[in-house]
Amino acid sequence: MKDFKGRTLSWQIVSGTIELALHREACNEIGSLTLAELEKFAAALPELATEARALILYSTQKAGFSAGADLRELFQRGQKLEKSVALRGVRDFLERIHAVMNAIDAAPLTTIAAVHGVTFGGGFELALVCDIIVADRTARFCFPELRLGLIPGFGGIPRLKRDLGNAVVRDLLLTGRSFNVMKAQQIGLVSQIAAEGEALRIARATASQVGKFDRTTAVAAKEFVKPIPYEELKREIDIFCDLYSRPAVEEGLRKFVENEGPQPYLP
Amino acid sequence: MSSPTADRTLDEILNLAASHFKVPREKLTADDDFFKTLGIDSLQALDLLTRIEQHFRIELPDYELQGVSDFRTLANRIQARL
Numbered sequence: 001m002k003d004f005k006g007r008t009l010s011w012q013i014v015s016g017t018i019e020l021a022l023h024r025e026a027c028n029e030i031g032s033l034t035l036a037e038l039e040k041f042a043a044a045l046p047e048l049a050t051e052a053r054a055l056i057l058y059s060t061q062k063a064g065f066s067a068g069a070d071l072r073e074l075f076q077r078g079q080k081l082e083k084s085v086a087l088r089g090v091r092d093f094l095e096r097i098h099a100v101m102n103a104i105d106a107a108p109l110t111t112i113a114a115v116h117g118v119t120f121g122g123g124f125e126l127a128l129v130c131d132i133i134v135a136d137r138t139a140r141f142c143f144p145e146l147r148l149g150l151i152p153g154f155g156g157i158p159r160l161k162r163d164l165g166n167a168v169v170r171d172l173l174l175t176g177r178s179f180n181v182m183k184a185q186q187i188g189l190v191s192q193i194a195a196e197g198e199a200l201r202i203a204r205a206t207a208s209q210v211g212k213f214d215r216t217t218a219v220a221a222k223e224f225v226k227p228i229p230y231e232e233l234k235r236e237i238d239i240f241c242d243l244y245s246r247p248a249v250e251e252g253l254r255k256f257v258e259n260e261g262p263q264p265y266l267p
Numbered sequence: 268m269s270s271p272t273a274d275r276t277l278d279e280i281l282n283l284a285a286s287h288f289k290v291p292r293e294k295l296t297a298d299d300d301f302f303k304t305l306g307i308d309s310l311q312a313l314d315l316l317t318r319i320e321q322h323f324r325i326e327l328p329d330y331e332l333q334g335v336s337d338f339r340t341l342a343n344r345i346q347a348r349l
Contacts, residue, residue: 027310063310118310140317142329177328180317 001044002051006037011048017207018048018055018109027063030122030154031070035097042103049108053215054207057104057130058114058200065115065139066123069154075253083245090244094153094237097122101155105129105228108219110210114203115139116196120178125154128163131222132206135181135190136199142178148252153240158232164188271349276323277342283322284315284338297339323349 003012008024020041022028030038059065078086104111113127116136124141127133143160145152151173160169168187172179184190194202210218243249271279277297285292288305295304302312313329319341320327325348335341 067310118313137321138314138317140313175328175330177330178313178316179326180320182321183326 001040002048004037004040004044006040008034009037009041011041011044013048013052015204015208016051016053016211017204018052020055020057021060022058022066023060025061026067027061027118028059028066028123029070029072030066030068030097030126031073032093034070035093035100038100039096042100045103045107052109053211053218055104055107055109055111055130056114056200056203056207057111057126058203059116062117064117064123065113065119066126067118068121068123068125068144071148071253072257075250075257078250078253087241087245091237091241094240097154098233098237101125101129102228102230102233105159105226108215108222110207110218110222112203112206114194114199116199121145121152121156122154125152125156125159128156128159131226132192132203133184133190134192134194134199134203134206135184136194137181137196139181139184139190139199140178141172141184141189142176143173144176144178146174146176148256149246149249150243150252151236151240153236155233155236157236158229161232162227162229273342273346276346276349277338279322280319280338280342280345283318287315287318295338297342298337300336301338301341302336319345325349 004010009020009022011018011020024034077089081089110132111130112132112134113130114134115127117138117140119127119139120142121144124143143152143156151157157173164187181190181193185193192202192206281295282292284290284301284305285295288307290305301307307315316327316329316332323345325345327345327348331344332341335344
């Protein structure tokens with residue numbers, strides 16, 4: 001499938017680059033539908049990769065790249081189903097999203113996340129699978145999961161550990177604080193900063209540059225410098241599921257879902 | 268270089284908020300609830316935080332802003348980081 005227009009995302013090949021646009025309102029919350037469409041993308045990726053040299057992930061939503069997992073769906077699933085069934089559903093969701101993330105992480109392409117605004121939780125984790133993060137000045141990153149009694153579940157901790165020093169990982173994870181693009185560049189997360197609204201243009205220029213090089217060499221270089229921490233990723237799913245079973249998580253999710261105040265995203 | 272005074276910090280925040288959210292500056296006062304006065308939601312509040320950090324060249328962890336909704340208290344939090 002060379003191009004696709006779904007309800008939460010679309011992709012097409014433009015000048016030798018696959019451009020995957022996230023467009024679910026309000027801020028690309030990742031629930032069942034997004035997952036199903038990401039799986040379509042992962043299935044199409046091997047064929048797409050034969051005709052492209054780079055992949056850009058970006059958002060068309062004004063609020064940002066992605067606010068992360070669809071917590072309302074997660075909460076409602078827990079309310080409707082018997083606990084053990086809900087837990088099996090959560091594990092299944094995580095295993096499926098990990099398969100997608102791993103496929104993008106290992107893709108024989110140079111992958112670029114062009115981010116702006118809110119890049120939180122699962123959205124941050126989606127950006128972390130990419131080889132390069134280009135962020136505009138409005139970008140803000142955060143792992144707020146501990147506020148809910150959980151840890152990031154889409155592969156965020158192992159991938160953050162892969163890219164950053166452990167002290168920084170601990171600070172970001174254990175405080176759940178958000179941070180801006182200057183901090184993100186300072187700690188080595190973001191490689192290029194763009195002016196507001198310019199991340200996609202700069203990502204396209206970067207994609208054009210990487211497309212000039214010998215493909216076999218580029219793939220070999222990527223495999224050499226970007227190992228995928230499969231064992232830690234599996235362990236992350238186990239820890240997430242162990243934590244999810246506790247009543248405190250249900251309460252945390254309820255508090256989030258039922259909070260109509262102006263600060264639900266502020267840890 | 269000396270740090271700006273608290274009054275100046277407050278004034279700069281009010282100017283920044285008025286300019287970014289296109290609200291007349293004279294309608295903003297120090298004790299306003301900025302969520303109400305600016306008509307912003309949580310995501311826009313994060314946007315404001317990002318712009319404040321860049322303007323003052325500081326890092327302001329958002330847990331320091333939990334429960335903060337008026338410009339004066341916000342200015343005090345910023346002042347403590349300058």
